[in-house]
Amino acid sequence: MEKSIRKYWPVFVLPTLVAFTIGFLWPFVWGIYLSFCKFQTVNKVSFIGISNYLRVFSDDTFIHAFGFTALFTVVSTLSINIIAFFIAMLLTRGIKGTNIFRTVFFMPNLIGGIVLGYIWQILLDCLLSRWGKPLLALDARSGFLGLLILMSWQQVGYMMIIYIAGLQNVSPDLIEAAEIDGATPWQILTKIKIPMVMPSITICSFLTLTNSFKLFDQNLSLTGGEPAKASQMLALNIYETYYARSGAQWKGIGQAKAVVFFLLVVVISLIQLHATRSKEVQA
Amino acid sequence: MSMNSQIKTNVNALAQQQESKEQARARRTENVNTVISVILGLVCLVYIYPIFMIVVNSLKVESAISTSTAFNLPTAATFAGITNYIYGITQMDFLKSFLYSLFITVSSVVLIILCCSMCAWYITRVNSPLAKAMYYLCVFSMVVPFQMVMFTLAKTADTLKLNTPFNICIIYLGFGAGLAVFMFTGFMKSMPIEIEEAAMIDGYNPLQMFFKVIMPITKPTTISTAILETMWVWNDYLLPTLVLDIKKYRTIPMDIQYFRGSYGSVQMAPMMACIVITIIPVILLYLFCQKYIIEGVVAGAVKG
Numbered sequence: 001m002e003k004s005i006r007k008y009w010p011v012f013v014l015p016t017l018v019a020f021t022i023g024f025l026w027p028f029v030w031g032i033y034l035s036f037c038k039f040q041t042v043n044k045v046s047f048i049g050i051s052n053y054l055r056v057f058s059d060d061t062f063i064h065a066f067g068f069t070a071l072f073t074v075v076s077t078l079s080i081n082i083i084a085f086f087i088a089m090l091l092t093r094g095i096k097g098t099n100i101f102r103t104v105f106f107m108p109n110l111i112g113g114i115v116l117g118y119i120w121q122i123l124l125d126c127l128l129s130r131w132g133k134p135l136l137a138l139d140a141r142s143g144f145l146g147l148l149i150l151m152s153w154q155q156v157g158y159m160m161i162i163y164i165a166g167l168q169n170v171s172p173d174l175i176e177a178a179e180i181d182g183a184t185p186w187q188i189l190t191k192i193k194i195p196m197v198m199p200s201i202t203i204c205s206f207l208t209l210t211n212s213f214k215l216f217d218q219n220l221s222l223t224g225g226e227p228a229k230a231s232q233m234l235a236l237n238i239y240e241t242y243y244a245r246s247g248a249q250w251k252g253i254g255q256a257k258a259v260v261f262f263l264l265v266v267v268i269s270l271i272q273l274h275a276t277r278s279k280e281v282q283a
Numbered sequence: 284m285s286m287n288s289q290i291k292t293n294v295n296a297l298a299q300q301q302e303s304k305e306q307a308r309a310r311r312t313e314n315v316n317t318v319i320s321v322i323l324g325l326v327c328l329v330y331i332y333p334i335f336m337i338v339v340n341s342l343k344v345e346s347a348i349s350t351s352t353a354f355n356l357p358t359a360a361t362f363a364g365i366t367n368y369i370y371g372i373t374q375m376d377f378l379k380s381f382l383y384s385l386f387i388t389v390s391s392v393v394l395i396i397l398c399c400s401m402c403a404w405y406i407t408r409v410n411s412p413l414a415k416a417m418y419y420l421c422v423f424s425m426v427v428p429f430q431m432v433m434f435t436l437a438k439t440a441d442t443l444k445l446n447t448p449f450n451i452c453i454i455y456l457g458f459g460a461g462l463a464v465f466m467f468t469g470f471m472k473s474m475p476i477e478i479e480e481a482a483m484i485d486g487y488n489p490l491q492m493f494f495k496v497i498m499p500i501t502k503p504t505t506i507s508t509a510i511l512e513t514m515w516v517w518n519d520y521l522l523p524t525l526v527l528d529i530k531k532y533r534t535i536p537m538d539i540q541y542f543r544g545s546y547g548s549v550q551m552a553p554m555m556a557c558i559v560i561t562i563i564p565v566i567l568l569y570l571f572c573q574k575y576i577i578e579g580v581v582a583g584a585v586k587g
Contacts (some may be wrong), residue, residue, distance in 0.1 A: 005408050008489045012405040013417065016398045016460055020417075022443065023457015024424050027435035034435065042438050090323060095316040095527070097324065099289040103573060107334075111564045112518025114536040115558055118543065119333050122340075122551075126354055161577055162509040162584045203584045214428045217520050221540065238430045239521075255434065269426055 035255040040248050052256035055249070061229050065237035066235060072144065072233065075210040076151050080208045081201070084156045088163035089189075102164070104155035113154075113217025120150045121222050136223055143223040143231030150218055155211065159204040166200030167193065195279075202276040209272055213265060234261055334562065341367055341555035348551045363552065368560065371553035377560065380538040383448045385532060387523070388516045392457035395463050395512050396505055398456055403467030404497055408479075418468060424461035429521060432458075448532050451523065455516055463508050466583065468505040471497075487575040508578035510572075516563070535561050 005012070014091045023210035030034050039045040056062055086280055087105060091098050125135045133139070170193055174267065178188050194201070216235040219225070225232030225240070232240070238261060339356060340348050344363040357363070371377050406414045434453070440446050445453050474497075482496045498505075520536040527533070533541060538560075542554065569576060 005489045012401045018401040018454050019457035020460045023454045027432035030435040096320045101323050112536050114520050114540050161580045165581045258430045
């Protein structure tokens with residue numbers, strides 16, 4: 001059978017392979033090459049070695065964006081996962097209205113980042129002006145909090161769904177046995193439920209971590225990096241280096257930043273997967 | 284009273300005690316659950332307030348929307364009816380953007396599902412370097428952030444004239460193949476090969492087999508993948524912005540960002556109306572296909 005399928009490879013594999021080459025492989029390889037070059041258009045490219053990379057690490061806006069992104073990623077990953085897990089616990093008790101609550105909490109996920117950022121900008125600016133505080137575009141601290149609230153609002157529902165599925169897989173026998181042995185609810189939570197849903201925790205923290213680290217749309221529409229790039233995250237910083245700065249050198253530096261960004265994402269994903277995978281247990 | 288009946292009454296009393304204890308406990312849990320229900324109900328109201336606020340503001344006149352009055356409900360003087368909607372649709376070319384978004388999403392998702400499920404079946408059933416390389420490249424592509432390829436991808440699309448809403452689906456197939464191939468192979472690995480062998484004996488060629496045997500079996504994964512890809516393509520902002528000519532073609536996210544960025548004073552009211560028009564179909568679709576969407580999210584997480 002394998003042989004006859006193999007003969008059909010132009011039908012089965014070729015379309016995806018061609019599109020994948022156009023849409024991913026070639027741009028990726030070309031991007032790595034361009035990160036070693038000085039260019040403004042693709043027709044005038046001159047190879048300049050690693051000097052783009054040296055410029056990346058002496059660019060203060062990039063270093064600041066890295067710090068902002070790192071802090072945001074840590075805080076948002078924690079807040080999203082803790083809130084989502086807590087709500088999932090409440091929604092697996094069989095209370096009235098569970099379905100309605102689940103529907104409502106998941107809803108923000110369907111709305112795109114640009115639209116969400118816009119909605120929250122109006123809402124938060126309104127609140128801030130009521131309290132006599134500076135608006136989002138004027139204060140990086142409220143920008144940070146605004147992004148945190150927006151991302152939590154959006155992502156909690158998604159992670160909650162995954163946690164609910166995980167919690168429903170924990171066998172009731174196990175919990176009953178623990179109750180008979182006299183375990184307190186806190187012990188059941190920390191000694192049984194959390195270890196048993198560790199695969200869900202792995203997935204959710206992976207998703208929130210990479211989503212937060214790669215955040216672009218919400219950052220662009222909520223604060224736009226204001227004031228003076230103080231609330232700019234890495235993805236937006238790269239975009240601005242590429243398209244908003246004049247000067248022949250910036251495109252090459254932007255591409256080098258993108259390569260550094262890519263390597264950071266890979267390293268963070270590997271560390272995180274390794275760290276939580278090792279805590280998973282078998283039922 | 285004999286010894287026996289004494290014990291019996293004792294046991295009965297104990298059992299009754301136990302029962303009333305359990306009843307009390309059940310009642311207590313029920314009370315706690317009611318309290319949780321009420322609290323969560325209130326939280327839900329806060330949760331949907333941002334959406335409610337946009338709907339309310341879309342019905343107000345322009346002058347009644349500012350940072351100090353956005354929370355107010357419309358009064359007789361500030362109620363604008365559907366004028367904002369009409370303005371948004373006619374002046375901002377919103378209907379056109381809506382149709383572009385719809386066309387791009389549908390064509391891309393159909394193409395991704397068809398090509399990637401075929402590719403995934405080949406990867407699962409054929410043991411060759413090409414199949415292996417394809418699989419690992421797809422997994423790898425899921426980690427790569429879009430910024431890494433944005434400039435070169437836009438240039439490639441320009442050179443190949445893949446920069447209109449009518450063929451941008453090829454770009455989406457290329458960049459979105461990773462997740463789809465990964466999800467399909469995840470499912471197909473667990474499919475029993477005996478069914479296919481039987482179909483082979485019945486004289487099906489691989490193409491017939493794929494459409495008549497494999498497609499029906501993979502339906503749940505098809506739905507899950509289609510939902511995840513739809514959520515991505517419909518809301519995607521940066522890829523169409525860089526690939527399409529923004530003066531000629533705008534998808535909904537592009538339209539909203541464009542009208543905010545290019546005008547000195549943003550017209551808030553029509554913008555809110557457009558946001559409402561954007562959100563409503565998505566929410567309706569969600570309410571009707573909720574079961575599939577939630578299953579899709581869970582399936583995506585398990586495979587991912």
